[in-house]
Each structure stands twice: as structure tokens, then as C-alpha cells.
Amino acid sequence: MRQNGQRVGDTQLGSGRALRRMNRAHGTALAILVLLVFAIHATLAGRIAAIRSDARSINEAGLERMRVQRAALLAVRLATPPAADRPALRAALNREAQRIWHAWQTLPALRTGGVRRRGALTAQVRQFVGWSLAVAAPTTGAADASAVRAIIDAAEGPLAVALNQRVLAYQRLADRDNGDLSDLARDQFFLVLGALAALTLLIFVPLSRLTRAEIGKLTDVIAYNRTLFESAPDGIVIIDERGIIESFNPAAEILFGWSAESACGRSVGILMAEPDRSRHGGYLERYLATGERHVIGQLREVTAVKRDNTTIPVEISIGVIDGKRRRFVGIVRDLTARKAAQEALDAVRRRYQDLLISLNVGVFRVVAGASPRFLEVNPAILALFRAPTRAALLARPIDTLFDDKEDWATFSRQWDPRERASNQEVRLRTLDGEVFWALISAVRKDEDGQIFFDGIMEDVSERRKTSRALANLNRDLQKRVVDLDIANKELEAFSYSVSHDLRAPLRSIDGFSQALLEDYADKVDSVGRDYLARVRAASQRMAQLIEDLLQLSRVTRAQLVRKPVDITAMSRDIADALQTGETGRLIEWHIEEGLQVKADPVLIRQVMANLLGNAWKFTSKKADARIDVGRTPAGEGSRFFVRDNGAGFEMTYADRLFGVFQRLHASRDFEGTGIGLAIVQRIVRRHGGDVRAEGAVDAGACFSFTIPDKEDSDVSEP
Amino acid sequence: MSASPERCILLIEDNPDDEALTRRAFAKNKITNPVVVAHDGAEALEYLFDDSIHVAGASGLPILTLLDLKLPKIDGLTVLRRLRADPRTELLPVVILTSSGEQQDLVEGYGLGANSYIRKPVDFAQFMEAVRQLGLYWLVLNSPPPSVR
Structure with missing residues (x-):
């Protein structure tokens, strides 16, 4: 990361304008510099050309002097033996003389004075060259001695002096030029210094300013980029x-x-x-x-x-x-x-898709409009319409699938947003033309100006059939309930008549028999009186039978109202009544304390009265009679019982005990109509309980029953 | 407050046997008041609302009315309802004397303002006893209401 700031710093951000400004300053500075250089160059070039010319002059002046002396030497050697090399010497001398003349003629003039005039010297030089040429002229003999003498004299004499002076003068000139040059060098130094200063002012100051701004910006950019990078x-x-x-x-x-x-x-x-x-x-x-x-x-x-x-x-x-x-x-x-x-979403989508595919209910989307069609359907829909392919179903306009045009009108009315889409039972037709009933529930969806209906569809033909059957059944049942009601009413009327009308003749029979006995006692003998007594007994017995039968039917019809009942107290009550009614009998009563039950008080009293009455009756021939009332085992759901040690009965006939008019004992032994236990059983069953009898001949009997503590136990006898 | 011998007992009874037995019971128990018998409900109402009775004053009304419930034409409970709805007879002592022991008859009878409800026993001895006590109570012990007096 450390190198990175620098890297991103390469980016150029916002420096264009500053650069243009810098380039302008740069241009100005360069122009000034170029002018300066030209000026210096021009100045120097003039000076240097002059100095160079002076130097050549000095050089040439020195050379001239040397050549003169050389010519003099050559002349001397020509004048003296050996003579063998004279031709060569002559050639050399000739060449030297030529050069001296040529050099003199081309020698530049001095710019400044102080030197002997050139004209006078030219004559001397010409003389000397003449002499030299004369000496060099080809002869077989020795050189002209006088000419040689003149050459030597000139070379050591006035010509040499003049030439020397001339060299000296040139040297002075060169010294002066040297001074000028060092002045020039100093001037140039200052000039360059000035140019540099100008450059600094013109270029570097704005440049540095620009650079500072640019660096600030770049720092920002770097920080920006670093933050981006790191965060x-x-x-x-x-x-x-x-x-x-x-x-x-x-x-x-x-x-x-x-x-x-x-x-x-x-x-x-x-x-x-x-x-x-x-x-x-x-x-x-x-x-x-x-x-x-x-x-x-x-x-x-x-x-x-x-x-x-x-x-x-x-x-x-x-x-x-x-x-x-x-x-x-x-x-x-x-x-x-x-x-x-995405995967979770895909999974959910797949699950929903699976659900749609495996759903037994048809799921569809319908697009509404001029030609409404199915847009999406699941396999259940295809099955519903018995479509061979999906395309076959999607191609069918939906209205042609409706068997009843009314249904279609109702269904398509829901395309109006004011109508609420809802459940609708419609008659549809499969692709092969069979009519079936379907339940459609759909909801309207508006998407991008299109109206869709998403919904489900079920074949309810079977259900309709079932519900129709059920409705019929219900109607029958209702009719039967009415019938039953009528029958019940009739039964009630019958019971009422029985209670009222059957008893009246009995009363007449009994009453007039009694009247006969009272009023005509003297006309009826003892046998007649006995007959009349039998008539009366029979009528009273019949009255009792009617009474018991009425009781039995009342038990069935009476409304059952459950209340807490104290069976202990109730039993004592009944026992007292029995004891009072027949004072002569001595009976050991064992009535358990705290016998409570939730039952109809009137009906349960009937039960206890009948059971205790039976016990009382069947112990009448027992010397040490004993009657027990209790519950076994203690607690809820237990059985209440009434046990006696009386005549008992044969267990083989136990079931017959509870039948109407069923008696196991002869009337002459024990009185009774044979309805009491039937009443007990009905009451117990109406409370949802059951009643049981156990006993043996001459070993007593035990009747037990249960009263479940339930509200919904009012089960009528069939 | 002894019973005036002229005051009658109205017996509303359709069964002639019962009528005879009741009369016999009255006689046996030395109840000497005249017995007027109405054989159905209509007859009973006709008798009770006959103006001549009322013109005759309170003494024209029976001191006791014995009402059977099961009657031809107009049944006993309707008769009772009509009696209680009329200011002239609303306080008339009415004892229901019937064979019916039905719960609903008891409830309705008392509900309509019966003064007593006695079930006719089949046993004539018991019947005699019932009539005896009836006479003793209603004709001797009981003070009739002012309008009937």
C-alpha cells in the first residue's frame, strides 16, 4: 500500500490550466534568453575576429623576420664552398625570397599606429628580395659577393630592426586585445547572471507556485484514492x-x-x-x-x-x-x-413450483382482455380439462370452456375492478366436451396495465353429488324428526287419556262394589262378598299397573335437570317413610355417609324409592332383615348399591329383572307390578349410567348403578 | 261461620258413575248442601254466568266448585281460565278433582288459580276419605271470600 499513493499520483487531475500559464511564462523567458545569447554572440564575434586578425598579423610579422634571416643564411652558404650543393641552396633561397615578398604583400595592415610606416619598409623588403633573387640566380660559379654582403647587412641591419619593431608593436597590440577579452568575459558573466535571474523570476517562481498547488491537489487525490482503496x-x-x-x-x-x-x-x-x-x-x-x-x-x-x-x-x-x-x-x-x-431463493421457488405441480388443486393465471386465455396452468388444471397438452389448453379461449353462458358472464364481470373476485361454482366443459362442476376462486391482479386473474379451481362434481345426497338425507331426517315429534305428541295424548280415562271405570267398579257391599250386605252371602272383594282388589291392582306404566312413560319424557343430590339423606327419608308405613317390621339399616351425586333429584328419588322399596318388600319374610346403601369403591365413577339379605333371585334370570312386567316372584309371595326395576333402568340410562343386579335365591340381592358426572349424558331410550 | 245449608256445591263432572259415587260420598259424609251438576264445561259456564244467579246475589253462587279437567265441549282448564278472568267469579273457590296425576295439569291448574288439586283415588275407601276431608275443609273450616259469602 505504501507505493500505491505514488502510483495513483500519476493520474493528471486539474493541472491543465496551470500548465498552460506556465508554458506562456516559459516562452517569454526563452525568447529573452535567445535574444541575450544573440547579443553576446554578436559582440564577441566582432571582437574575436579583430583579435584573430591581430594575432595573424603578429604571427606573420614574426615569420617574416625568420624568413629574412633564413634567406641571409642561405646567401652566406652560397657564397662559401663547397659548391656541390649550390643548386639546391639557390632553389631554397629563391623560394624563400618569393615567400618573403608574397607574405609582405598579403600582410594585413595594423589597425593601430605606433609602427613604422609600411611604405618605407616596402622599399627595403623589395631591395632585400631583389638581392636574394640575384644571388639565387643560377650560375656555375660562386655567388655575387656584393649581393651576398648586402643581404647579410640588411638581415642584421635596418631591415631586421624594422621587423623587430614591428613584432614588438604587434605584441603590444596583442596585450591590449587580451585586456579587452578579459573585460568581455566579465561582462558576459554578468550578462549570464542577469539572464539567470530573469529566468528565475519568469519561470521558476510561477513554476513553483504552480507546483505547490498541483502538489496540494495531488495530495488530495492521493488521499482520496487511498481512502477509496482501503475502505x-x-x-x-x-x-x-x-x-x-x-x-x-x-x-x-x-x-x-x-x-x-x-x-x-x-x-x-x-x-x-x-x-x-x-x-x-x-x-x-x-x-x-x-x-x-x-x-x-x-x-x-x-x-x-x-x-x-x-x-x-x-x-x-x-x-x-x-x-x-x-x-x-x-x-x-x-x-x-x-x-x-440466490440458492435459497431458487430453492424456495423450486419448492413452490413443486407444490404447484404436485398440488391436487388446479392453479391458474388468466389474462383478461378481448380474447381471455389461460396464461399459466399447473398439471392439475390440465387433468381437470383433460387437455392432451398444455398448448392445447392455452390456445382455447376461456369463454368456450364455460358450459353456462351465465357463469361466464359472472366470471368475466369480475374484470371490472368494482366487482370483487370471489368463489364461484360453475359448469365447465373439458376439451373433449364433458361437462363438470368446478369451484373457482380467483383474485384480480393489475400489472403494467394488464389484468390477470390468479386462482384455484377444483372439480366439485363429486362433492355436489354428495352434498345433494346429504341434503336429501337431511330433509328425510327432518321429516322423521317431525314425524317423531308428532308420534311423541300422540303418545303423550295417549298417556294422558290412559291416566284419565282408564282409571275412571276402575273407580266405578271399585266404588259400586263397595256400595254393593255396604248397601246390600244382607242380600249377599259370604261367597258373594268374597267375589266383590276380589273385584275390588283386581280393579285396584289394575289402577296400580296403570299408575306404574304412566310413571315409566313419564320417566322417558321428563326433562333431565342435574343438581347435586344427597343420596344419604334421600335414602334415610325413604327408609323412614317405609318404616312409618309398616311399623311392625324390624330392619337393620346401614346407610353410608356422604353419598353425593349430580343427577335429576326427582328421578333419582324414584330410583332410590324403587330399590329401597324392593329391598323392604323382599326382606319382609326375613327375621334379621338388613338393608345396606353405599358406594363401591369410594370416590368418583363408583357404583351406588342397595343390598339386602332378603329372598334374592336366580342369577339366570338377572337380565329379565329389568324388563317391563317381568316378575320372578309370585304375587302371592310378594306384591308388585314388575315395572319398578324397568323404571330404575330407564332413569339410570338416561343419566348415562348402567344398572346391575346380583343375587342368589334366599341369599339376598344387590342392585348397583352408576351416574356418570357428565352433562351430555342424556341418552334417550330407543 | 257455619256453612249455610242453601248454598250449593257445583260439581262439574261428565261421568255419571263418578257423579253417583261423589254424591254417595257426600251423603255418607253427611254433607247436605244441594249439589248442582254440570256435565260439560259449556254447561258449567252457562250456569255460573247466568244472570239470575247474580241477581240472586252472592248466595246464588256455589260455595264450592269441584272441577274435572277432562270434559266434553270445553275442558276444565279453560273453564277455570274463564272463571278467573271474570271479576264476578275470580275469587270463587275451585277445587280440581280429577283422575289425572300429570305434572303439567298440576302446574297449569295451580297456575290458573285453582285453590286445590285432588286426585281421585281408584280405591273408593280412599275416595270417601278425600271427599270427607274436602267437605270438612271447604264447607266448615274455610272462610269463603267476601264476594262469594
Whole structure:
């Protein structure tokens, strides 16, 4: 990360205007500099040309003197033996004389005076050259001695002096030129110094100002980019052209499990899974060679590898930094969560799809409009319409599937938003034309100006058939209830008549028999009186029978009202009544304390009265009679019992005990109508309980019953 | 407060046997009041609302009315209802004397303002005893209401 700020600093941000301003200043400064250089150059060139010319003059002056002396030497040698080399010497002398003359003629004039005039000297030089040429003239003999003498004299005499003076004068001139040159050098130094100052003012001051601003901006940019880089939620990996990781941001550290230190310097391949890992080099090369962007600038989903070799799905986008060196930026987003969410969503969608497909109920979407059709249907719908293919059903206009045009009108009316979509039972037709009943419930959906109906559809033909049958059954049942009601009413009327009308004749029979006995006692003998007594007894017995039968029917009809009943107290009451009615008998009563039950008090009294009455009756011939009333076992759901040690009965006939008019004893032994136990059984059953009898002949009997503590136990006898 | 011998007993009874037995019981128990018999409900109402009775004053009304419930034409409970609805007879002592022991008859009878409810026993001895006590109570012990007096 450290190198990174500098890297992103390559970016040019907002420096164009400043640069243009700087370039203008730069141009001005350069122009001034160029002018200055030209000025200096011009000045120097003049001076240097003059000085160079002076130097040549000085040189030539020196050379002239040397040549004169050389010519003198050559003349001397010509004048003296040996003579053998004279021709060569003559040639040399001739050449020298020529040069001296030529040099003198071309010698530049001195710019300044102080030297002897040239004209006078020219005569002397011409004389000397003449002499020299004369000496050099080819002869066989020795050189002209006088000419030689003149040459030597001139060379050591006035010519030499003049030439020397001339050299000296030139030297002075050269000294002066030297002084001028050092002045020039000093001037130039200051000039350059001035130019530099001007340059500084014109270029460097604005440049530095500009640079400071630019640096400020660049610092901002760097900070900006660094923050982006470091706080980006996505991993950012920067690689160079060889695919070596240069930068690795914190998000990338978390994403890949590599620390920035350990990742930087490695190949980016460590982050890739095959086949990308091996292909990556190829992508890079191709891009670098052809500029063809295969992966750059697009989002791609790939599999990345973490440091611990686990793989994660990621989305990458690659950018190129075209700086001094080219780099690639990879922005990597972890798709694990998104993938997981997507997968979860897919799973849910699949589940719903499965549900729709496997649902036994037809699910559909209808698009409303000019030609309404099914848009989506599940397999159940296809089955419903017996469609061979989905396309066959989707192609059918829906209105043709309705058997009843009214149904269709109702269904399509729901396309009006004011109408509420709801349940509708309609007659539809399968694709092969068979009519069936269907229950449609649909809801209206408006999407993008289109009206849809989403709903479910069920074949209810069977259900309708069943419900119709059920309705019939119900009607029958209701009729039967009415019938039963009527029958009950009739029965009641019958009972009433019986109670009233059957008793009246009996009363007459009894009453007039009694009247006969009273009023005509003297006319009826003892046998007649006995007969009349039998008539009376029979009528009274019949009255009792009627009474008991009425009781039995009342028990069945009476409304059952449950209240807490104290059976202990009730039993004592009944026992007292029995004891009072027949004072002569001695009976041991054992009535358990705290016998409580929730039952109809009137009916339960009937039960206890009948059972205790029976016990009382059947112990009448017992000397040590004993009657027990209790409960076994104690607690709820237990049986109440009435036990006696009386005549008992044969267990074989136990079931017959509870039948109407069933008697196990002869009337002459024990009185009774044979209805009492039937009444007991009815009352107990109406309370939802049961009654049982146990006994043996001459060993007593035990009658027990249960009264379940339930409200809904009012079960009428069939 | 002894019973005036002229005051009659109204017996509303359709069964001639019962009528005879009741008369016999009265006689046996030395109840000497004249007995007027109405053989159905209509006859009973006709008798009770006959103006001549009322013109005759309170003494024209029976000192005791014995009412059977099961009657031809107009049944006993309706007769009772009509009696109680009329200011002239609303306080008339009415004893229901019937064969019926039905719960609903008891409830309705008392509900309509019967003064007593007696079930005719089949046993004539018991019947005699009942009539004896009836006479003793209603004709001797009981003070009749003012309008009937």
C-alpha cells in the first residue's frame, strides 16, 4: 500500500490550466534568453575576429623576420664552398625570397599606429628580395659577393630592426586585445547572471507556485484514492504487466485470507481457480500484444481461491491503468452471500413450483382482455380439462370452456375492478366436451396495465353429488324428526287419556262394589262378598299397573335437570317413610355417609324409592332383615348399591329383572307390578349410567348403578 | 261461620258413575248442601254466568266448585281460565278433582288459580276419605271470600 499513493499520483487531475500559464511564462523567458545569447554572440564575434586578425598579423610579422634571416643564411652558404650543393641552396633561397615578398604583400595592415610606416619598409623588403633573387640566380660559379654582403647587412641591419619593431608593436597590440577579452568575459558573466535571474523570476517562481498547488491537489487525490482503496468493501488487487500483485487492499485481505505483505510480489494466479489460473497468462499476453480486451471492462463471475485453498464465488471487473507503466486493477466482490441467497431463493421457488405441480388443486393465471386465455396452468388444471397438452389448453379461449353462458358472464364481470373476485361454482366443459362442476376462486391482479386473474379451481362434481345426497338425507331426517315429534305428541295424548280415562271405570267398579257391599250386605252371602272383594282388589291392582306404566312413560319424557343430590339423606327419608308405613317390621339399616351425586333429584328419588322399596318388600319374610346403601369403591365413577339379605333371585334370570312386567316372584309371595326395576333402568340410562343386579335365591340381592358426572349424558331410550 | 245449608256445591263432572259415587260420598259424609251438576264445561259456564244467579246475589253462587279437567265441549282448564278472568267469579273457590296425576295439569291448574288439586283415588275407601276431608275443609273450616259469602 505504501507505493500505491505514488502510483495513483500519476493520474493528471486539474493541472491543465496551470500548465498552460506556465508554458506562456516559459516562452517569454526563452525568447529573452535567445535574444541575450544573440547579443553576446554578436559582440564577441566582432571582437574575436579583430583579435584573430591581430594575432595573424603578429604571427606573420614574426615569420617574416625568420624568413629574412633564413634567406641571409642561405646567401652566406652560397657564397662559401663547397659548391656541390649550390643548386639546391639557390632553389631554397629563391623560394624563400618569393615567400618573403608574397607574405609582405598579403600582410594585413595594423589597425593601430605606433609602427613604422609600411611604405618605407616596402622599399627595403623589395631591395632585400631583389638581392636574394640575384644571388639565387643560377650560375656555375660562386655567388655575387656584393649581393651576398648586402643581404647579410640588411638581415642584421635596418631591415631586421624594422621587423623587430614591428613584432614588438604587434605584441603590444596583442596585450591590449587580451585586456579587452578579459573585460568581455566579465561582462558576459554578468550578462549570464542577469539572464539567470530573469529566468528565475519568469519561470521558476510561477513554476513553483504552480507546483505547490498541483502538489496540494495531488495530495488530495492521493488521499482520496487511498481512502477509496482501503475502505472499499470490495477487494482491490493491482497487478503489473507480468501478473505480479503490487497492491492488495484490506477487503482483499479478508476476502482471500492473504495479508497484503504476503500477497504482494506473488503471481495473481494464487487467487484463481483453474482454468482461469492457467489461462490468465494468455489473457495478459494477448492484451499486451493486441490490445484486445477479453476480460477487461466487463463483469465476470469466476471462482476464486482463498489462502486455505477453499474456493468462493466472486464477481470481478478489471480495469487498466495506463500510466508510465501499465497496470491492471481487479475489483473483486464476494458472491458467497449473494449466491447463498440466490440458492435459497431458487430453492424456495423450486419448492413452490413443486407444490404447484404436485398440488391436487388446479392453479391458474388468466389474462383478461378481448380474447381471455389461460396464461399459466399447473398439471392439475390440465387433468381437470383433460387437455392432451398444455398448448392445447392455452390456445382455447376461456369463454368456450364455460358450459353456462351465465357463469361466464359472472366470471368475466369480475374484470371490472368494482366487482370483487370471489368463489364461484360453475359448469365447465373439458376439451373433449364433458361437462363438470368446478369451484373457482380467483383474485384480480393489475400489472403494467394488464389484468390477470390468479386462482384455484377444483372439480366439485363429486362433492355436489354428495352434498345433494346429504341434503336429501337431511330433509328425510327432518321429516322423521317431525314425524317423531308428532308420534311423541300422540303418545303423550295417549298417556294422558290412559291416566284419565282408564282409571275412571276402575273407580266405578271399585266404588259400586263397595256400595254393593255396604248397601246390600244382607242380600249377599259370604261367597258373594268374597267375589266383590276380589273385584275390588283386581280393579285396584289394575289402577296400580296403570299408575306404574304412566310413571315409566313419564320417566322417558321428563326433562333431565342435574343438581347435586344427597343420596344419604334421600335414602334415610325413604327408609323412614317405609318404616312409618309398616311399623311392625324390624330392619337393620346401614346407610353410608356422604353419598353425593349430580343427577335429576326427582328421578333419582324414584330410583332410590324403587330399590329401597324392593329391598323392604323382599326382606319382609326375613327375621334379621338388613338393608345396606353405599358406594363401591369410594370416590368418583363408583357404583351406588342397595343390598339386602332378603329372598334374592336366580342369577339366570338377572337380565329379565329389568324388563317391563317381568316378575320372578309370585304375587302371592310378594306384591308388585314388575315395572319398578324397568323404571330404575330407564332413569339410570338416561343419566348415562348402567344398572346391575346380583343375587342368589334366599341369599339376598344387590342392585348397583352408576351416574356418570357428565352433562351430555342424556341418552334417550330407543 | 257455619256453612249455610242453601248454598250449593257445583260439581262439574261428565261421568255419571263418578257423579253417583261423589254424591254417595257426600251423603255418607253427611254433607247436605244441594249439589248442582254440570256435565260439560259449556254447561258449567252457562250456569255460573247466568244472570239470575247474580241477581240472586252472592248466595246464588256455589260455595264450592269441584272441577274435572277432562270434559266434553270445553275442558276444565279453560273453564277455570274463564272463571278467573271474570271479576264476578275470580275469587270463587275451585277445587280440581280429577283422575289425572300429570305434572303439567298440576302446574297449569295451580297456575290458573285453582285453590286445590285432588286426585281421585281408584280405591273408593280412599275416595270417601278425600271427599270427607274436602267437605270438612271447604264447607266448615274455610272462610269463603267476601264476594262469594
